[in-house]
Amino acid sequence: MKLKGNFVIKKIAEETVAIRINKDIADLRGAISLKGSAETIFSALLEGLNKEDIINQLVENYHITKEEAANDTEAFLNVLYNNNLLEG
Amino acid sequence: MQKQNLYTMEDLVPVMNSFFAEGKKVMVTAVGNSMLPLIRNQKDAVVLEGYNGGELNIGDMVFFKRYDGKYVLHRIVGVCEDGSFVIQGDNQLITDSGVKKEHIIAVPTAVIRGKKTVSVHSKEYLRYKKIWTHSRVLRKLFIASFNLKIKVKRMIKIFSK
Incomplete structure (x- = not known):
């Protein structure tokens, strides 16, 4: 499971977003909004963590059940897959 | 997204x-x-690099903060005695004067027209720049026809209500 392309996390108008970097150009045209657990999940993907590790990190950071963490993770990963941002 | x-x-x-x-x-x-x-x-994009205070000439495009606080990408059409710039959009007749280097934030390196990347150093861009900045008649004709198109569209909208 891997993000397609290089990304950095920044703030635009107090909102946390992921911005794609292609060579030395930051593409601001399609910034990905990272609200709530999405930021943790995206950061974990950038670090190369697998789904199980991501779920465990959510449980630890947000004090939620493993089932809730798994649902959140699955939902956000589906958004990334549907927008052709994730492979594997 | x-x-x-x-x-x-x-x-x-x-x-x-x-x-x-x-x-x-x-x-x-x-x-x-x-x-x-x-x-x-909304169809095209621009690649910008940070402005480092280097030389700017008539015909160069600049991204700057205007006197009214708005951020604008337009073209240098003149230089005042004090070294400040006179700036104008390619599709405009009005100008902004007194734009100083400290107001300039970035300069474009390329225009992405649809799927095609046009570098500001490419022959086709330099040709466009030369024709557009040196031909006042052509620019005025284009601006007049663009404004007419908008007026006709508005009239069609009014009459079709």
Whole structure:
């Protein structure tokens, strides 16, 4: 499971977003909004963590059940897959 | 996913500056009709690099903060005695005077027209720049026909209600 392309996390108008970097150009045209657990999940993907590790990190950071963490993770990963941002 | 046009330029400039400080360029969707026919509203994009205080000449495009606080990408059409610039959109007759180097944030390195990347150093761009900036008649004709098109569209809208 891997993000397609290089990304950095920044703030635009107090909102946390992921911005794609292609060579030395930051593409601001399609910034990905990272609200709530999405930021943790995206950061974990950038670090190369697998789904199980991501779920465990959510449980630890947000004090939620493993089932809730798994649902959140699955939902956000589906958004990334549907927008052709994730492979594997 | 968040489209860029949900953010204002005021929202984007701080993050643009952070990328410029890292030596990176940014790509942004063009908004507005002031740089037609070169840059089309919401269809084309521009690649910008941070302005480092270097030499600027008549004909160069610059991204700057205008006196009214708005951020604009237009072209240098003149230089005043005090070294400040007179700036104008390719699709405009009005100008902004007194624009100083400290107001300039970035300069474009390329225009993305649809799927095609046009470098500001390419022959085709330099040809466009030469023709457009030297032909007042052509520019006035284009601007007049663009404004007429808008008026006709408005009249059609009114009469079709």
